[in-house]
Amino acid sequence: MARGRRRHRASAQRPDRRWWYVAAAALATAATVLITYGAWTPAGTNSTRATAHQDTAARPSASRSALPSPSLPSSHSASASPTPKAAVSKKSTRKPTPKADEATHQPSTAPAGKRLITVVNRTPRTVWAIVTNTSIYPKGRELAPGQSLSVTVANNWGGRIWGRTGCTSTAAGHCATGDCTSVCDGPNPPTTLGEFTFDAYAGMDFYDVSMVDGSNLPMYINISHTTTVDPVSSTGCYKGVCTSDVDCPTAMRAVSGGQVVGCKPPCAAFGGDTYCCRGAWAGRENCVPAKWPVDYTQVFKRAAPYAYSYAFDDGATMPCKGACYYRITFGTTGS
Numbered sequence: 616m617a618r619g620r621r622r623h624r625a626s627a628q629r630p631d632r633r634w635w636y637v638a639a640a641a642l643a644t645a646a647t648v649l650i651t652y653g654a655w656t657p658a659g660t661n662s663t664r665a666t667a668h669q670d671t672a673a674r675p676s677a678s679r680s681a682l683p684s685p686s687l688p689s690s691h692s693a694s695a696s697p698t699p700k701a702a703v704s705k706k707s708t709r710k711p712t713p714k715a716d717e718a719t720h721q722p723s724t725a726p727a728g729k730r731l732i733t734v735v736n737r738t739p740r741t742v743w744a745i746v747t748n749t750s751i752y753p754k755g756r757e758l759a760p761g762q763s764l765s766v767t768v769a770n771n772w773g774g775r776i777w778g779r780t781g782c783t784s785t786a787a788g789h790c791a792t793g794d795c796t797s798v799c800d801g802p803n804p805p806t807t808l809g810e811f812t813f814d815a816y817a818g819m820d821f822y823d824v825s826m827v828d829g830s831n832l833p834m835y836i837n838i839s840h841t842t843t844v845d846p847v848s849s850t851g852c853y854k855g856v857c858t859s860d861v862d863c864p865t866a867m868r869a870v871s872g873g874q875v876v877g878c879k880p881p882c883a884a885f886g887g888d889t890y891c892c893r894g895a896w897a898g899r900e901n902c903v904p905a906k907w908p909v910d911y912t913q914v915f916k917r918a919a920p921y922a923y924s925y926a927f928d929d930g931a932t933m934p935c936k937g938a939c940y941y942r943i944t945f946g947t948t949g950s
Contacts, residue, residue, distance in 0.1 A: 725767045730813065730938055731840075734776060735763040737946025738832060743782050743790065744945075747774035753795060755779060758945075768813075770938055776809040778832045778945050781876055791871035792831035805829025805869050805877035807922075809836055809943050820935040824922040826915040829869070830861045831877035833918065833947045836933075840940040846921065846933060850948045853921040857948035861918040867911065881911040881925075892926060899927045 725731040734744045736758035743755035749766050756764050758778075781791025793806045808825040815821050824834050835851035835858045851858035863878035866885070870876065881890035888894035890911070892902035904912040904925055912924035923931040935941075 725940070728770060729767040730770060730772065731765060731767055731940040732776070733763055733765045733940075733942045734758070735942065735944045735946070736760060736778075737944055737950045739950075740780060741782075742832065742945050743779040743793070744776070745779065745793065746776050748772060749774070771814050773812040775811070776943050777806050778834075780831055781871055781874075791874075791876040792869070803828075804883050805831045805879050807832050807834045809834060811941070813939075818937060820939050821932055822935065822941070823932050824919060825931075826861075826919065826922045826924055827880060827926060827928075829867075829878050829880040829883065830863075830915060830918070831869075832945045833858050833860055833950075835919070835921070835944050837942040837944070838935045838939050839942070841935050841937045843934065843936045843939070851944065851946070852948055856920045859918050859947050861914060863914060864911070867914065878914065881907075884911075902927055 723731075732746065734746065734756075736742045736744070737760070739760050741760070742758050744758050744764060745752055745755045746766055749768065751764070751766060752774075758764065777793050779790040779793035783789050794803055806828050807830045808828065809822070810825055811820065811822045813820045822836060822838075824836055833851075835847055835853075837847055837849055838845050847853050861878045863875070867879045867881070868875045868877075869879050882892075884890075888896050889907055892898075896902055902925070904910045912928070915922060915924040921931060921933070
């Protein structure tokens with residue numbers, strides 16, 4: 616999905632993935648969902664979803680000739696591709712996307728021509744929520760356990776959502792995870808990301824949870840205000856597997872102040888061409904985690920089966936038809 620930031624050096628070598636892999640997979644998923652489940656009528660932004668789950672990783676391929684010429688944004692590549700309407704470019708010269716109007720309360724609907732995004736903290740710690748291309752960026756909004764925030768954004772919004780933890784005073788200062796880079800254009804690993812591009816193609820949004828940069832918080836995304844059946848249940852379960860904390864191997868643990876604060880991606884933890892998908896391991900055909908000495912992507916997949924676990928895990932891209940609303944939850948199932 617859309618990203619407008621530079622990658623941490625450990626993941627900066629991530630190879631480009633072609634836009635039509637993402638588009639084909641996501642469009643096929645949308646067709647499968649609509650054909651299989653049909654339309655539904657949500658009762659608001661936080662309605663309980665049907666727990667009919669779909670394996671997006673096993674979706675059929677779509678014809679590339681049927682896809683439009685504009686590129687869908689690539690969230691997991693080392694360099695930027697041309698982006699469609701409202702996508703966030705990786706380059707620092709990116710065209711700004713519309714700013715959102717921050718809500719002062721928790722509305723259940725958005726004004727005409729706007730979308731509602733709600734971010735909920737269900738973890739036992741304080742989280743500084745970041746929503747790019749809104750007034751909640753770059754300083755963020757402090758969310759104590761149980762608190763939430765809502766923003767309204769334009770129909771063509773695109774950006775990322777994540778949480779900072781272990782902040783010294785405000786999120787504008789130093790945080791143990793999810794900190795800004797030197798130019799404050801995005802987080803450093805380990806950081807769990809929610810990525811979004813609205814109205815990307817044929818009235819569809821594309822979104823995902825990404826652990827390509829490692830994980831600092833459990834996260835899942837729900838959709839509403841749409842005819843698309845939510846593939847993730849309201850409690851964060853997908854295909855019968857629910858959201859849990861990452862069981863991070865010792866060698867991948869990120870430590871700050873003597874405390875484990877997150878789980879690094881394999882490239883940041885171990886380096887080398889294999890885990891960074893460089894050299895002989897570069898490209899979609901060669902970057903195959905099953906051929907690594909240890910498939911560390913499963914560390915993240917076991918905790919969040921719907922999430923991107925490495926650069927070419929394109930089955931994790933999800934579509935939503937129409938002017939969808941989104942609810943992003945920091946937390947595990949049952950938290």
